[in-house]
Amino acid sequence: MPPELRADQDPGSSALVGVAPAPEGAPGEDSRSGPLRRGAAVVLPALVALVVVGVVWQLLATHNRYLLPRPAATWSQLAHHPGLFASDARTTLVEALLGLGIGFVAAVVLAVLMSQVRVVQRAVMPLAVVLNVTPVVAVAPAMVVAFGFGRTPKVIVTSIIVFFPALINALTGLRSSDPRVLDVMATLHASRRETLWRVQLPSALPNLFAAARVCLPLSVIGAVVAEFVAPGSSAGLGTLITQASSNNQLDRVYAAIICLAAMGVALTLVIAALERWLLAWSRHARSDR
Amino acid sequence: MVGMTPDAGQRSEDVGISLVGVSKAFGRGDRRTAALCDIDLDIAPGSFVSVIGPSGCGKSTLLRLVAGLLTPDSGTIRVLDTSPLQACRDKLIGLVPQSPALLPWRSVLDNVRLPFQVNRAGGRRSSAHRVEGATLDPAEVLAAVGLGEALEKRPAELSGGMQQRVAVARAFAFGAPVLLMDEPFSALDELTRESVRHRLLDLWQAHRKTVLFVTHSVAEAVALSDRVIVMSSRPGRIIADITIGIARPRGPAVELSEEFHDAETQVRLALRKGWADAA
Ligand SMILES: Nc1ncnc2c1ncn2[C@@H]1O[C@H](COP(=O)(O)OP(=O)(O)O)[C@@H](O)[C@H]1O
Ligand SMILES: [Mg+2]
Numbered sequence: 001m002p003p004e005l006r007a008d009q010d011p012g013s014s015a016l017v018g019v020a021p022a023p024e025g026a027p028g029e030d031s032r033s034g035p036l037r038r039g040a041a042v043v044l045p046a047l048v049a050l051v052v053v054g055v056v057w058q059l060l061a062t063h064n065r066y067l068l069p070r071p072a073a074t075w076s077q078l079a080h081h082p083g084l085f086a087s088d089a090r091t092t093l094v095e096a097l098l099g100l101g102i103g104f105v106a107a108v109v110l111a112v113l114m115s116q117v118r119v120v121q122r123a124v125m126p127l128a129v130v131l132n133v134t135p136v137v138a139v140a141p142a143m144v145v146a147f148g149f150g151r152t153p154k155v156i157v158t159s160i161i162v163f164f165p166a167l168i169n170a171l172t173g174l175r176s177s178d179p180r181v182l183d184v185m186a187t188l189h190a191s192r193r194e195t196l197w198r199v200q201l202p203s204a205l206p207n208l209f210a211a212a213r214v215c216l217p218l219s220v221i222g223a224v225v226a227e228f229v230a231p232g233s234s235a236g237l238g239t240l241i242t243q244a245s246s247n248n249q250l251d252r253v254y255a256a257i258i259c260l261a262a263m264g265v266a267l268t269l270v271i272a273a274l275e276r277w278l279l280a281w282s283r284h285a286r287s288d289r
Numbered sequence: 290m291v292g293m294t295p296d297a298g299q300r301s302e303d304v305g306i307s308l309v310g311v312s313k314a315f316g317r318g319d320r321r322t323a324a325l326c327d328i329d330l331d332i333a334p335g336s337f338v339s340v341i342g343p344s345g346c347g348k349s350t351l352l353r354l355v356a357g358l359l360t361p362d363s364g365t366i367r368v369l370d371t372s373p374l375q376a377c378r379d380k381l382i383g384l385v386p387q388s389p390a391l392l393p394w395r396s397v398l399d400n401v402r403l404p405f406q407v408n409r410a411g412g413r414r415s416s417a418h419r420v421e422g423a424t425l426d427p428a429e430v431l432a433a434v435g436l437g438e439a440l441e442k443r444p445a446e447l448s449g450g451m452q453q454r455v456a457v458a459r460a461f462a463f464g465a466p467v468l469l470m471d472e473p474f475s476a477l478d479e480l481t482r483e484s485v486r487h488r489l490l491d492l493w494q495a496h497r498k499t500v501l502f503v504t505h506s507v508a509e510a511v512a513l514s515d516r517v518i519v520m521s522s523r524p525g526r527i528i529a530d531i532t533i534g535i536a537r538p539r540g541p542a543v544e545l546s547e548e549f550h551d552a553e554t555q556v557r558l559a560l561r562k563g564w565a566d567a568a
Contacts, residue, residue: 178388178390180386180387180388180390181390181391181392183353183356183358183384183386183390184384184386184390184404184459185407186356186357186358186377187356187357187358187377187382187383187384187469188377188380188404188407188408188411189377189378189380189407189408189411190407190408191407191408194406194407194408195407198392198403198406198407199392202392202394281393281394281443281445282393282394
């Protein structure tokens with residue numbers, strides 16, 4: 001196990017809020033306390049907060065059952081219909097990941113083109129900004145009209161939502177190469193492609209991961225919103241939420257929301273793990289400065 | 290120069306780096322600043338020449354012109370009897386910038402290998418020039434600059450001095466016969482500077498290359514160079530060309546000698562004269 005994956009560094013919470021973990025040996029790491037005590041110190045506050053939320057939830061739910069379902073009822077929804085939630089979650093996950101993949105790759109490819117060819121940058125940037133300020137939610141119904149109730153409109157909405165933050169981050173990353181390294185490459189007469197692959201893209205990796213951390217939750221939002229506006233569709237957690245709320249099944253709505261949250265957490269952890277593995281050099285470099 | 294005949298003046302063996310009437314200005318209109326004005330400079334192949342002067346006098350500009358990173362407004366620049374751009378194409382130039390400029394995701398060894406991996410065709414062409422500067426083994430060069438133990442480390446794990454030595458090794462190993470160094474040691478503390486300087490001197494004495502070395506340290510210039518070019522600012526021009534006659538090979542002891550101090554004084558006086566003229 002590489003040192004950067006040590007369990008006692010609290011990979012979960014810092015990764016979830018997108019904050020770079022403290023470099024090794026940073027102040028705050030108390031050498032007197034063992035890993036167990038440190039683990040407890042990290043887990044305990046979160047656990048307490050969770051219990052408080054649970055208690056408040058329970059109190060609110062017993063007082064007004066139209067405001068919130070009781071936690072137990074929500075839990076029993078999940079426990080009694082695991083297949084339903086699993087299959088809807090899979091549908092939404094596939095839509096989100098496809099949309100994320102397509103939007104992200106398109107953004108990176110375009111960012112590379114923009115960084116290489118000035119004209120492309122001038123042509124694309126205004127369009128991208130317009131796309132960014134357009135509320136994509138408003139585009140979703142039109143996508144349903146155009147592409148029907150299947151997977152396509154959801155994937156399109158998701159990739160549009162993901163596109164702009166990915167593009168901006170990728171551009172920033174591609175521009176972040178050390179100009180002195182570029183000088184060295186120029187005196188070696190390295191081709192554009194060599195410079196791109198050996199310098200610019202690796203330099204852009206930290207920004208690409210930052211983009212991924214922003215885009216992941218966005219992709220789930222995109223998929224769910226697209227499901228909302230396609231009432232005839234038959235699957236997905238968003239559809240499940242629409243149907244359950246029109247039947248006043250609050251417990252089912254919240255069960256679906258919990259599934260979405262769990263999905264978001266799982267995806268974020270995957271990205272965080274990838275980042276730790278691929279960007280060990282970057283964290284070294286950062287702690288050095 | 291040994292064996293030079295009058296009609297052999299244009300053969301590549303006799304031209305290291307040459308600048309004739311080179312001028313360079315930045316900006317336009319009111320903002321136009323002349324960085325370099327009418328520079329003539331001839332550097333024999335295999336010699337070590339330092340350029341020294343106050344900051345802003347155009348030292349970096351001079352170096353970037355020779356490296357083909359800038360083009361002169363007027364005048365001609367030749368590097369081993371070709372244009373700077375052709376020299377880059379043929380991989381004749383090793384650049385050591387002011388910061389180490391290493392790739393942080395590569396190990397020390399892989400950083401030194403980088404020049405071998407890009408523009409491979411250029412490497413083959415450069416051997417056709419048959420100039421001093423066969424390719425060297427990256428690991429051996431790193432060992433020669435005292436980094437034999439650090440081959441697999443990442444740059445961030447090294448001190449500033451070690452990083453700068455990696456940058457020197459990177460420019461040295463791939464066989465470029467011309468080295469251009471822009472204040473490579475200016476970010477280091479005095480003691481580190483001195484030890485890195487001695488490593489460079491050893492390396493260069495083992496593998497003679499044509500070196501253009503920009504510095505603002507008088508001691509560094511004198512310790513390393515065959516000639517010290519003194520520049521004044523606004524616009525940058527050459528005000529003195531001082532030959533350093535100290536015998537080679539030079540070791541650390543040289544820096545304590547009378548001869549060394551005399552040369553230092555000579556350079557200092559030339560620098561002061563530059564200030565006095567500017568004031
Ligand atoms: N890219 C540039 N654009 C505009 N002015 C520049 C540029 N590069 C250098 N200069 C100007 O040219 C002069 C010489 O700069 P430089 O060669 O960097 O000096 P030195 O390396 O001796 O400190 C300075 O006045 C600087 O402001
Ligand atoms: Mg400079």
